[in-house]
Amino acid sequence: MYTASSVFLKSLADSGITHAFVNWGSDHPALLEDLERQMIEPNGQTTLEIITCPNEMVALSAAQGYAQVTGKPAAVIVHVDVGTQSLAGAVHNVDRSRTPVFIYAGASPFSSQGELKGTRNEWIMWIQDIPDQSAIVRQYMRHTAQIGSGSTIAQSVRRSLQIATSEPKGPVYLWARREVMEEEVPESLLEVSYDLQNWPSVEPCGLSPAAANRIASALLSANAPLIITSFLGRNPHAVSALLALSTLLSIPVVSACPTAVNVPFSHPCFAGVTFLAPGTHSPHLRTADTILVLDCDVPWIPKNDCPTPSTRVFVLDSGDPLRTTVAMGAWHVPAELVCRADAELALEQIVEAARKIDEQGAAVGEQVLSTADVRARGQALASQHAALVRELDEAEALYQELPGAPVSVPNIMGVLRRAIREGTPSRGRRSLVLNESISNYPKTWLHMRTEFPGGALSSGGSSLGWALGAAVGAHIGGKIAGLQEDCKDYDLIVAVVGDGSFMFGAPSSAYWMARKYNTPFLTIILNNGGWKSPKLSMLGVHPNGHGSRASGERLSVGFGPDCPNYSQIAVAASAGWAWGERVGDKRENVKDGLERVIAEAIKVVVQERRCAVVDCIVESI
Known part of the structure; x- marks a missing residue:
């Protein structure tokens, strides 16, 4: 016998989910039954590897760590409203870190007279039934949905994963009543492939040519350019693109509240780390005349340290430059240009635009990249980096x-x-x-x-x-x-x-x-x-x-x-x-x-x- 739960588990596996971090409850009989069915069949193993988690926040944190390393979502399965609540602050973390995670919770049965398989048969099913279960986490999710039938589960799963893995990436939450997951389905539903071939993530986008030229021109003409980033390094390939630009123009890079390695420590353009406490921001902030804010939630705190009013500021973010999806309430960085663009693509475009502008300038004797000013800036950065290393060495000794x-x-x-x-x-x-x-x-x-x-x-x-x-x-x-x-x-x-x-x-x-x-x-x-x-x-x-x-x-x-x-x-x-x-x-x-x-x-x-x-x-x- 196959049930909606059979389709659910197959849909996850076909869509590339390999692990489920789980905390079981009274809403999961059909899932447990199907996992055992898979074990006793000739294959002898489940389509997903089940990781038992005695604590829901640990489950979601583990799924986050998994996704941060692989770039792919894991599943988290929890128990009704109380398990959803026990996900606790990890919900905030996966939202703010833009980490794709697929969360599923069961819900109390809606029938109580034995009308359907899975009907209410435990006292807790009355007190665990709430009007809007997904409201517990909705403002942190990229997508929430209720599963209504075994015949639509595959579509619900694939749509959720498509959203979770598109910028700005993040968690999704599906839930279903117990009777729905117990629904018997024909074997033909299990013979269908539920992969994501026709449900791709949205392709990353780059800058418009005009924006790339405008930013490149500003950086070329700057006397004291600066780059501030926080999480660009979540895409390791973007790091080399950042180094290409910073090295080309000798631009210092400051990691503000970093969540990943944005610049290798030994690179001379690495200008340190700040968590924005008063007086702790980079000295480059106060002298910069052009700043590129790149994949960064909070580049500075106006009350503590900030650039001069005349500083030109450009903001680039891979998926949510105004923080409307990763909702942050009051949020603003004063900038003359705000762009939604993938950091890796955007940086490559800026480098290319800078080289073209410089080539055109060379024809009229206005080349910038090989000037003494850029070389001097690079030498100053190397000296400042050496001083940082000495300071750290002394503190460690x-x-x-x-x-x-x-x-x-x-x-x-x-x-x-x-x-x-x-x-x-x-x-x-x-x-x-x-x-x-x-x-x-x-x-x-x-x-x-x-x-x-x-x-x-x-x-x-x-x-x-x-x-x-x-x-x-x-x-x-x-x-x-x-x-x-x-x-x-x-x-x-x-x-x-x-x-x-x-x-x-x-x-x-x-x-x-x-x-x-x-x-x-x-x-x-x-x-x-x-x-x-x-x-x-x-x-x-x-x-x-x-x-x-x-x-x-x-x-x-x-x-x-x-x-x-x-x-x-x-x-x-x-x-x-x-x-x-x-x-x-x-x-x-x-x-x-x-x-x-x-x-x-x-x-x-x-x-x-x-x-x-x-x-x-x-x-x-």
Whole structure:
């Protein structure tokens, strides 16, 4: 017997979905029954690989990590309204990061007298029935729809995936009543292919010739051009296009609130990272006369730092330049030109236009690209980059040697970076850093000095608890993406989290999943004893107020006096499979202890293929 659920699962598989991260409930009998049918048939396996997730937010975070690595959506299956709500802040993250994910939730049956198969037979089905289930998540979704019949499921699935994978990419949400998914269907429906051949994603678009020429002319005539980006590196191919333009004209590139590697750290045009706190933006912002804002949600905060009113500004975004789909309410960047264009295509067009304009100028003695000004700008950028490297080196080498002194974040990141290079087969080239260090975002991005596009990611949103689940999903996605010749996963995945982020990540579920599905990763916890960001927010408004002199404990943002033993949470959740240790707790010299523990942790992950957790005590809030 085949049901609408049979068609649903086949439609997902035919459309390229390989994994479903699931949290089952009373609305899923037909799905469970069909999965077992698939198992006992001659093929002996399900069309989708099912990843059991004891926590829904971890499920969606894992699906996000999978999609961030592969560029392809995974499915998430949850239980009625309560499971939808338990997706929690991960819904915000997949929306803001423009990550394609297919979410399905069942719903309470609509019949109660035994009229249809799947009718109500449990008391919870009355209290879990709400007027508009998709309203819970609709404002974060690219598309929501109710499945009404087994005969239309394939079309609903394909339309949803077409939307999810078109710019601006993002999550979609389908739901169905239990009776609908129990509907018996003819075998002929299972003989049809439900691939996406005639449901393609919308092709990326470039700039109009006029726009490309206008931007190229502005950059050619600028004395102090600047590029600001945040997430261009989500498309690794766009990085080389960005480097082509920045190198051609010696333009500094600043990563504002980065969520991906936009520029290799060692490139002289890399002008640093900012998370826009007052006085922390690049000095280039205040001197720039032309700025290209490229795939960036917030290039600057007017109250904190901003360019001069005379600065020419151009905004390019791959799918939502006015933030109407990835809805942000009040949003505005003052610009003379706003364009919807794929970054890779647009940058190639700008480079081509710049070269043509320069060739035309050469005929009348007005060539720009080979002038002394461009060369001097390039030399200045190289000098500034060398100064940045020296500053980072000095910070990483400066250890506090007092008894019981905490370890610094630069120390940790420097040791970690070197240990990855020495302890992985590819010397770090196939390592992935998932950065959810929040108040330590800038230090982590800078001190890890990531070189490779795709080598570091963050959630793209502000809901904490992404990294642990994302590490599991990224490990699974790494195998699918074939990141190594033998299609194994990464050499090493590292999740860098704060102690608050760690607890938000439902570690009991995340490490259970890591053990069950054999997805080892290293967790570095920057343990400052609580939530530092709320305290920083308070100081941003009340720098000299009553709270400015209070400890984290007094402000109720601290986790003391006895903080959890975080590493042992992972050990317990994985039934002793994970390994963990704490550094900076007075037991030995901080420098020696840090190097020993991180080297051991990498060995555990890379050679023994187990999870490792290093709990680093940093300066307390």
